[in-house]
Amino acid sequence: TKLIRIILEYVEGGELKTRSIDLLALSPHSDVVALVEEIQKEEPLITASCKEHVIRLVQRLQEKLGEQEDHKFYLFKVRNIFKMTLEILRVSVEIFITGSYDRTCKVWDTASGEELHTLGGHKNVVYAIAFNNPYGDKIATGSFDKTCKLWSAETGKCYHTFRGHTAEIVCLSFNLQSTLVATGSMDRTAKLWDIEKGEVVFTLRGHSAEIVALSFNTTGDRIITGSFDCTVGVWDVVTGRMLHILIGHRGEISSAQFNWDCSLIATGSMDKTCMLWNAMTGAHIATLTGHSDEIMDVCFDYAGQRIATASADGSGRVYNAETKKCIAKLEGHGGEISKICFNPKGNRILTASSDKTARLWDAATGHCLQILEGHTDEIFSCAFNYKGNIIITGSKDNTCRVWH
Numbered sequence: 001t002k003l004i005r006i007i008l009e010y011v012e013g014g015e016l017k018t019r020s021i022d023l024l025a026l027s028p029h030s031d032v033v034a035l036v037e038e039i040q041k042e043e044p045l046i047t048a049s050c051k052e053h054v055i056r057l058v059q060r061l062q063e064k065l066g067e068q069e070d071h072k073f074y075l076f077k078v079r080n081i082f083k084m085t086l087e088i089l090r091v092s093v094e095i096f097i098t099g100s101y102d103r104t105c106k107v108w109d110t111a112s113g114e115e116l117h118t119l120g121g122h123k124n125v126v127y128a129i130a131f132n133n134p135y136g137d138k139i140a141t142g143s144f145d146k147t148c149k150l151w152s153a154e155t156g157k158c159y160h161t162f163r164g165h166t167a168e169i170v171c172l173s174f175n176l177q178s179t180l181v182a183t184g185s186m187d188r189t190a191k192l193w194d195i196e197k198g199e200v201v202f203t204l205r206g207h208s209a210e211i212v213a214l215s216f217n218t219t220g221d222r223i224i225t226g227s228f229d230c231t232v233g234v235w236d237v238v239t240g241r242m243l244h245i246l247i248g249h250r251g252e253i254s255s256a257q258f259n260w261d262c263s264l265i266a267t268g269s270m271d272k273t274c275m276l277w278n279a280m281t282g283a284h285i286a287t288l289t290g291h292s293d294e295i296m297d298v299c300f301d302y303a304g305q306r307i308a309t310a311s312a313d314g315s316g317r318v319y320n321a322e323t324k325k326c327i328a329k330l331e332g333h334g335g336e337i338s339k340i341c342f343n344p345k346g347n348r349i350l351t352a353s354s355d356k357t358a359r360l361w362d363a364a365t366g367h368c369l370q371i372l373e374g375h376t377d378e379i380f381s382c383a384f385n386y387k388g389n390i391i392i393t394g395s396k397d398n399t400c401r402v403w404h
Contacts, residue, residue: 003074006057019045023058031044032058091271095153096383097139098400099126105141107153110385110392113402117156121149124168130181132174138195140181142169148183150195160198171213175220180237184211190225202240204234205214215254217262217279224265226253232267234282244282248275255297259304264321266307268295274309274325284323290317296338301346306363308349310340316351318363328366332359338380343388350391354378358393372403 006021021039026032036055040046046054078210095116098104105119105126119141128142131153139151148162148169167186174181180201184190190204190211204225213226216237225233232246232253251270258265258279265277274288274295293313300307300321307319308330316330316337330337335354342349342363349361358372358379377397384391391403 006054006061019043023061026058026062028062030062032062057318089382095136096385096400097129097131097153098394099129100140103143105129105139105151106402107139107156110390110402119151119156119158119159120160122147125163127168128172128183129172130172130174132178132181132195134176135178138174138178139174140174142172142183144168145168145203146185148172148181148193149293150181150193150198160193160195162191162193162198164198164200164203165189167210169173171211173214173223175216175223175237176218177220179220180216182214182216184214184219184225186210188227190214190223190235192223192240204233204235204240204242206245207231209252215252215257217258218260219262222258222279224256224258226256226267228252230269230271232256232265232277234265234279246275246277246282246284248284248287251294253300254295257298257300258363259300259321260302261304263395264300264302264304265296268298268309270294272311274298274307274319276321288317288319288326289328290326291315293336296336297340299341301363302343302344303346306342308340308342308344308363310337310351312336314353314355316340316349316361318349318366323378328364329360330359330361330368331367332368332371333357337377338378339382341383343384344386345388348380348388350384352379352382352393354380356395358382358391374401397402 003132062248094110096108103122107117122143122145124144126141126143130140132138137153139153142148146165150160151158165185165187169183169185171184181193188207192201194201207227207229208230211225211227216223223235230249233242234244236243249269249271255268266278267275272291276285291311291313293311295309295311297310309317314333317326318328320327333353333355337351337353339352347363349363352358356375360370375395375397377395381394381395392401
């Protein structure tokens with residue numbers, strides 16, 4: 001059973017608050033008006049003046065449910081934008097960070113597992129987080145409260161609060177030079193922010209649906225944005241102008257990445273494919289097929305020689321970036337894989353799955369080297385530390401685990 005909910009946002013005593021309402025009874029055949037009237041009896045926030053708006057919202061959800069019999073099309077959005085995940089993590093050298101539905105970001109010591117700082121101040125879920133690698137001295141947090149905050153990783157001090165988005169921030173990234181942070185939002189725009197000045201530099205407009213993925217190239221002069229409109233935008237960071245729009249996918253974009261030398265872009269989609277593009281010209285190079293369900297994540301190794309894909313079909317695949325051929329299949333998980341990454345050397349791959357396990361694989365052969373068991377609910381994020389000798393996993397069971 002998949003959980004569908006609407007989130008009501010309201011102000012009480014001058015403070016922004018939210019309340020979620022589960023729609024357990026919603027099906028393609030439900031009487032939406034009757035359903036909302038039943039909810040209204042229990043929920044005083046749904047006043048007569050906003051009742052019609054709620055009805056229209058639930059009707060749109062119902063339409064999404066009816067688009068496919070297995071409901072996958074809509075539920076992908078639920079998983080990636082509104083699912084009740086508690087921690088999403090990124091890893092720096094000696095510390096790691098987790099973002100949470102308790103509206104905070106926590107900073108942890110990788111070696112001891114001890115909490116170093118709690119970064120509080122957001123008015124809603126902290127959904128997207130990042131270090132300014134390779135420096136590792138700043139943290140950015142993106143929230144459903146529509147703001148992004150910039151913090152000191154060492155002291156926990158808040159440097160800036162970036163305001164301007166009109167809907168939830170769901171993805172963010174630093175450039176490698178640590179001069180800019182980019183935010184992607186459900187308001188269909190991305191914004192580039194100056195880290196030192198604390199001001200917006202550009203607003204990237206052009207997508208017709210939510211932006212759910214973004215990534216700078218290593219030289220910092222390009223950024224890509226992946227959207228639910230099934231396209232990826234390539235933007236000039238210096239001018240804020242869209243250079244290319246990558247059109248070809250037939251489903252919503254889930255992931256978009258540059259390779260290390262900035263020559264290739266890989267995109268993953270709900271259409272079950274990964275596509276490769278020429279980063280300079282925007283030309284389509286290849287379509288990597290083989291998965292039987294939507295692709296949840298894609299990544300390059302650091303040498304740019306291999307591409308790995310993670311899918312809702314429960315498998316991962318490794319492709320040769322030059323020949324475009326599948327060289328290994330990562331099979332063994334009992335549920336969808338939401339996250340995949342290479343270790344720094346590029347010879348190991350880590351996957352996180354809804355089957356409550358993470359797995360370590362040989363990148364060349366696809367052989368499973370180790371199953372990391374212990375979480376009591378689905379694992380939605382995983383990462384290696386900077387050296388590649390420590391693994392961190394984040395789960396819906398409200399815990400992170402550090403594996404040495």
